[in-house]
Amino acid sequence: xxxxxxxxxxxxxxxxxxxxxxxxxxxxxxxxxxxxxxxxxxxxxxxxxxxxxxxxxxxxxxxxxxxxxxxxxxxxxxxxxxxxxxxxxxxxxxxxxxxxxxxxxxxxxxxxxxxxxxxxxxxxxxxxxxxxxxxxxxxxxxxxxxxxxxxxxxxxxxxxxxxxxxxxxxxxxxxxxxxxxxxxxxxxxxxxxxxxxxxxxxxxxxxxxxxxxxxxxxxxxxxxxxxxxxxxxxxxxxxx
Amino acid sequence: xxxxxxxxxxxxxxxxxxxxxxxxxxxxxxxxxxxxxxxxxxxxxxxxxxxxxxxxxxxxxxxxxxxxxxxxxxxxxxxxxxxxxxxxxxxxxxxxxxxxxxxxxxxxxxxxxxxxxxxxxxxxxxxxxxxxxxxxxxxxxxxxxxxxxxxxxxxxxxxxxxxxxxxxxxxxxxxxxxxxxxxxxxxxxxxxxxxxxxxxxxxxxxxxxxxxxxxxxxxxxxxxxxxxxxxxxxxxxxxxxxxx
Numbered sequence: 001x002x003x004x005x006x007x008x009x010x011x012x013x014x015x016x017x018x019x020x021x022x023x024x025x026x027x028x029x030x031x032x033x034x035x036x037x038x039x040x041x042x043x044x045x046x047x048x049x050x051x052x053x054x055x056x057x058x059x060x061x062x063x064x065x066x067x068x069x070x071x072x073x074x075x076x077x078x079x080x081x082x083x084x085x086x087x088x089x090x091x092x093x094x095x096x097x098x099x100x101x102x103x104x105x106x107x108x109x110x111x112x113x114x115x116x117x118x119x120x121x122x123x124x125x126x127x128x129x130x131x132x133x134x135x136x137x138x139x140x141x142x143x144x145x146x147x148x149x150x151x152x153x154x155x156x157x158x159x160x161x162x163x164x165x166x167x168x169x170x171x172x173x174x175x176x177x178x179x180x181x182x183x184x185x186x187x188x189x190x191x192x193x194x195x196x197x198x199x200x201x202x203x204x205x206x207x208x209x210x211x212x213x214x215x216x217x218x219x220x221x222x223x224x225x226x227x228x229x230x231x232x233x234x235x236x237x238x239x240x
Numbered sequence: 241x242x243x244x245x246x247x248x249x250x251x252x253x254x255x256x257x258x259x260x261x262x263x264x265x266x267x268x269x270x271x272x273x274x275x276x277x278x279x280x281x282x283x284x285x286x287x288x289x290x291x292x293x294x295x296x297x298x299x300x301x302x303x304x305x306x307x308x309x310x311x312x313x314x315x316x317x318x319x320x321x322x323x324x325x326x327x328x329x330x331x332x333x334x335x336x337x338x339x340x341x342x343x344x345x346x347x348x349x350x351x352x353x354x355x356x357x358x359x360x361x362x363x364x365x366x367x368x369x370x371x372x373x374x375x376x377x378x379x380x381x382x383x384x385x386x387x388x389x390x391x392x393x394x395x396x397x398x399x400x401x402x403x404x405x406x407x408x409x410x411x412x413x414x415x416x417x418x419x420x421x422x423x424x425x426x427x428x429x430x431x432x433x434x435x436x437x438x439x440x441x442x443x444x445x446x447x448x449x450x451x452x453x454x455x456x457x458x459x460x461x462x463x464x465x466x467x468x469x470x471x472x473x474x475x476x477x478x479x480x481x482x483x484x
Contacts, residue, residue: 049484052327056483070483075329084320090256096469102248130259146324 002030003063004154005051008140010060012046019208020046024060026203026213028187030153033180036189037228043208044189045083048158051187052080064154076105079152083159087142089132095122096131097145104150120175121145122168136163144172152170155179156187161195173198193229204232211235242332249338250345253312257346265357267308267350271300272357279362292477293364294373295418297354298445301347301381302438303409309343309388310401317392328484334479340385347381348374368448368458376444379465383437386472393479412438417446 005028012021021043027035036044049055050062053070062069063075074148083187087096097117118124121141122127127136131142144160161169176186188199195213196202197216212219212235257264275293282289316322325335351374358364366373391408395401415425415433422433433439444461
């Protein structure tokens with residue numbers, strides 16, 4: 001099996017002695033939608049930042065498509081949507097997209113490219129608006145549009161559906177499934193357990209430790225649970 | 241480094257400022273207004289005003305660009321955009337030079353307006369000519385931009401970034417020779433002013449005010465200011481890290 005991400009004995013310490021991740025091991029297959037699920041402060045964002053190469057790891061290895069995380073070659077293959085807004089509030093939606101399209105490596109920004117991106121996140125009508133004038137959900141969608149630029153092989157999305165209404169959330173999950181069907185690997189972090197069931201694979205984390213890594217159905221079966229939340233609680237109970 | 245990405249960054253920075261018209265108005269209007277006020281402060285002493293005004297033309301762009309650059313860069317660092325950009329296929333130079341070009345252009349417009357007012361409306365005589373005056377002022381803007389980029393790495397909030405103005409720039413302002421000739425200051429302060437870039441920017445303006453041709457001192461001053469700016473830019477670039 002081809003793996004998008006391989007993590008071996010990963011530990012990350014922030015500051016002097018704050019161990020955020022403790023001896024994490026897992027492998028994520030190519031072309032799947034993988035949910036990083038856990039409560040706030042579990043270490044999901046740290047794990048994500050390790051995978052995109054923006055965090056120095058204390059020990060262990062992270063490989064992305066066979067290369068060490070953060071390698072120069074990976075910058076064209078991996079897109080990252082941070083939990084913060086990470087677009088420019090004092091530029092319009094279109095100006096933001098144009099800028100990031102150039103930064104990803106397209107010297108010419110075609111109208112088709114912009115129209116497609118705006119349509120994917122349902123922001124066509126707001127393309128001329130300043131980001132600062134948009135609602136939280138709309139800002140989130142602009143940030144997601146930036147992550148969609150350049151057809152990356154791996155998309156790492158930190159809480160992409162926070163603050164979105166159910167209709168839009170549904171639309172985005174359809175988009176994630178489409179992308180995954182076309183071969184893109186998606187890592188989506190969320191603290192919402194009801195979104196977990198939509199993923200092909202789940203990585204459950206708590207207090208910097210890996211609770212489990214399996215498909216939602218397998219997890220439900222092995223723990224004898226009806227929901228992912230129940231499954232999570234059982235796994236937490238077992239680990240304590 | 242990609243020229244395309246560098247200019248895209250400059251365009252983006254200028255685009256951000258274009259949407260903030262109040263800031264633009266303050267950048268362009270405040271310096272000439274201050275010069276006009278100063279003219280009337282020294283109403284009976286036109287010689288004094290004539291010697292101070294060109295020095296201020298070198299100081300204003302440096303201070304303004306220092307403030308704007310440090311705040312804009314700090315926002316970039318704290319809003320997540322820098323973090324995102326660092327995961328993209330760009331080099332740090334694309335960003336740093338993009339910023340430098342944008343703020344130097346902004347400084348140029350500011351200098352053209354302030355210089356126009358100073359030379360045209362307030363009739364200040366500069367023997368070295370308009371071009372030399374403008375070159376020094378734009379180099380000062382470049383210096384302010386580079387120092388702003390560098391110091392923004394040490395600020396955690398916009399409040400801190402603003403406080404770097406009195407911490408880093410005001411001491412230079414006190415000893416640069418604007419208020420009193422440097423030779424009359426305490427020896428320790430003379431040494432301090434010798435290693436501060438604003439001293440050379442102000443001295444260059446003095447040279448261009450007093451002499452009609454480019455002399456060795458003026459060339460030395462310009463090299464020192466440009467050198468400081470380039471070193472600060474390189475150090476500023478080193479403070480941008482892909483990995484924390």
